[in-house]
Amino acid sequence: MLSIDELLELTLTDTNTFTTERLWGPPTTPNAYGGQLVGLSLAAAFRTVNDNYIARSVHAQFLRSVDKLEPIVFKVQALNSGRRHTSRAVNGFQNNRLVMQTVCNLILQTPPVHQTSYGYQKPMPAVAAPGQDTNCPYFLDPQGYPNNFPVKVWVTELDSDLVTPKPPRQRMWLECPNRHKRREQEEQCIVAAYSDVHFTRVILRPYGMRIAPASEGLRKLLSIDHHIWFHHAADLSQRILVDSWCSRLSAGRGIVQSEMFAHDGRFVATAMQEGCVEIDAATQLPRAKL
Numbered sequence: 001m002l003s004i005d006e007l008l009e010l011t012l013t014d015t016n017t018f019t020t021e022r023l024w025g026p027p028t029t030p031n032a033y034g035g036q037l038v039g040l041s042l043a044a045a046f047r048t049v050n051d052n053y054i055a056r057s058v059h060a061q062f063l064r065s066v067d068k069l070e071p072i073v074f075k076v077q078a079l080n081s082g083r084r085h086t087s088r089a090v091n092g093f094q095n096n097r098l099v100m101q102t103v104c105n106l107i108l109q110t111p112p113v114h115q116t117s118y119g120y121q122k123p124m125p126a127v128a129a130p131g132q133d134t135n136c137p138y139f140l141d142p143q144g145y146p147n148n149f150p151v152k153v154w155v156t157e158l159d160s161d162l163v164t165p166k167p168p169r170q171r172m173w174l175e176c177p178n179r180h181k182r183r184e185q186e187e188q189c190i191v192a193a194y195s196d197v198h199f200t201r202v203i204l205r206p207y208g209m210r211i212a213p214a215s216e217g218l219r220k221l222l223s224i225d226h227h228i229w230f231h232h233a234a235d236l237s238q239r240i241l242v243d244s245w246c247s248r249l250s251a252g253r254g255i256v257q258s259e260m261f262a263h264d265g266r267f268v269a270t271a272m273q274e275g276c277v278e279i280d281a282a283t284q285l286p287r288a289k290l
Contacts, residue, residue, distance in 0.1 A: 001148040001150065002022060002024070002150065003150055003177070003178050004150040004151070004176060004177075004178060004190050004193065005178060005182075005186070005190075006022060007022055007024055007036055007039075007150065007193070008036070008039050008040060008043050008186075008189050008190065008193065009022065009043075010040065010043055010044055010047065010074065012047070013073070016047075016048055016075065016076040016077070017073065017074070017075050017076070018043075018044045018047060018073070018074045018076070019071055019072065019073045019074070020040060020071065020072060021070075021071040023036065023037075023066065023067075023068040023069070023070075023071075023072060024036055024068060024149055025068035028211075028214070030065075030067055030068060030069070031065045031066060031067070031068060031222075032066040032067065032068040032072070033068075033149065033196065034060075034062060034196050034223045034226060035192065035193040035194065035195060035196025035197065035199075035226075036193050037060070037062075037066060037072070037092065037100060038058060038060045038102065038192045038193065038195070038196065038226050038228070039189045039190065039192040039193035040072070040074065040092075040189075041058070041060060041074060041090040041092065041100070041102035041104065042055055042058050042090075042102075042104055042188060042189050042192050043189045044074040044076050044088075044090050045076055045088035045090050045102075045104035045106065046106075046185045046189070047076070048076045048078070048088060049086060049088075049106060051183065051185065052108055052109050052110075053086065053106040053107065053108060053109065053185070054106065054107060054108075054109045054184050054185060054188060054230070055104060055105070055106055055107075055185075055188045055192075055228075055230050056085070056105045056106060056107045056229070056230060057104075057105045057227070057228060057229045057230065058102060058103070058104050058105070058192060058226075058227065058228045059102065059103045059105075059225070059226075059227050060100060060101070060102040060225060060226045060227070061100060061101045061102070061224070061225045062099070062100050062222075062223055062224060062225065062226070063098060063099055063100055063101065064094075064097060064098075064099040064100075065099070065222075066092070066094055066099050066100070067094060070094055070095060071094070072092055072093065072094050072099070073092070073093045073094070074090050074091070074092050074093075075090070075091050075093065076088050076089070076090050077089045077090075077091070079103070084107055084108045085105065085106070085107050085108075086105075086106050086107075087103060087104065087105050087106065088103070088104045088106065089101065089102070089103055090102040090103075090104060109184065121231070121232075121266075121267040122259075122267065123265070124241065124261040124265040124266075124267070125171065125241065125243055125261075127171055127241060129173060129239060129241075129263060130154045130173060130239070137156045138154040138155065138156055138172070138173055139154065139155065139156075140152060140153070140154055141153045141154070141155050141158065149197075150176070150177050150178070151174055151175070151176065151177070151194060151197060152174070152175040152176075152177060153172055153173070153174060153175075153197065153198070154172060154173035154174075154175070154239070155170075155172050156171070156172075162201075162204075162205065162208065162209070162210040163208050163209075163210065163215070164208050165205070165206055165207060165208040166205045166206070166208070167205065167206065168202050168203065168205050168206050168245055168246035168249075169202065169205075169243075169244065169245040169246075170198065170201075170202050170205070170244050170245075171241065171242065171243050171244070172197075172198065172241075172242050173239045173240065173241055173242075174194050174197060174239060174240045174242055175238075175239045175240075176190060176194075176236040176237075179236065179237040179238075180237075181237070182236065184233050187233065187234050187236050188230055188234070190234075190236060191228075191230070191234050191236075191240075191260065191268060191269055192228055194240070194242075194260075195226070195228055195242075195258065195260065195269065195271040196223070196226060196271075196273070197242070198244075199223075199244060199256055199258065199271070199273055199275075200221055200222075200223060200254070200256060200273065200275035201221075202244050202245060202246050202256055203221070203246045203249055203254035203256060203275050203277055204218070204221065204277070205246075206249075207279075209279075216283070217279050217280040217282070217283030218278075218279060218280075219278040219279060219280055220276060220277065220278035221275060221276070221277055221278075222275065222276050223273055223274070223275055223276075224253075224273075224274045224275065224276050225273065225274050226271070226272075226273045227271065227272045227273070228269055228270070228271045229269060229270045229271075230268070230269050231266075231267045231268060231269060231270070232262070232266045232267055232268050233266075233268075234260075234262055234268045234269075235262050235263065235264075238262065238263040238264075239263055240260055240261065240262060240263070240268065241260070241261045241263075242258055242259075242260050243258060243259045243260075243261070244256060244257070244258035245257060245258075249277065252276060252277050252278060253274055253275070253276060253277070254274070254275045254277055255272070255273075255274055255275075256272065256273045256274075256275060257270070257271070257272045257273075258270070258271045258272075259271075
């Protein structure tokens with residue numbers, strides 16, 4: 001099994017052009033995992049700036065399916081460069097076809113002194129971490145993420161439990177198996193990759209449907225875009241709490257949002273995604289549980 005660091009490695013092939021053949025995807029689909037593609041796009045952008053820059057936000061559009069068995073090429077273009085901010089457009093190509101477009105907004109790591117004297121954040125949800133409380137409802141998913149993706153997932157329910165309609169919200173703890181110290185740029189690429197773990201499945205919870213194995217009648221569930229705003233450095237030597245919910249499903253489109261917190265309560269990142277949902281018209285759906 002490849003490590004998360006290996007899955008985010010890129011090879012320089014030309015000026016501001018990078019490639020990788022190490023694409024991962026669930027065993028139930030020929031497509032590459034979107035979170036890895038977003039993390040790779042950010043890694044490509046970082047390769048064109050110095051180590052003093054970190055990501056402020058990442059905005060990805062998935063234009064075509066990406067085959068996990070074929071290499072992908074990322075071409076980076078500078079959009080603008082200011083005194084503290086710079087932006088990069090990262091276009092992903094597979095078999096010479098444009099498959100995704102990403103804009104990465106980067107900022108110098110050290111903010112001006114006058115901006116460090118004020119600020120606030122919403123509190124972390126009062127959720128017991130695994131190992132902190134004998135009554136903690138979270139347990140290590142024995143399946144993990146399908147097909148040995150390098151992340152440990154603590155959940156309150158298994159995929160097999162998702163046949164009962166439940167509100168469109170989920171909380172889980174994520175842990176990086178390789179818990180060594182990394183540069184903040186590397187940690188942000190991993191956070192980007194992890195931000196897509198079990199993300200769109202929250203859309204289906206009110207109908208008691210699941211992705212793997214797919215519930216009868218589920219014809220399609222895929223990501224159209226993915227956005228991340230980074231707020232604070234993550235400490236990947238510790239677990240991260242991910243709080244996700246779907247605010248609306250209409251006309252085959254579901255909007256999902258998640259908030260990621262470090263173990264000590266720091267607000268690490270916000271992620272949003274639009275998912276395309278297609279359910280067979282003959283499927284008898286229960287009344288959505290909200």
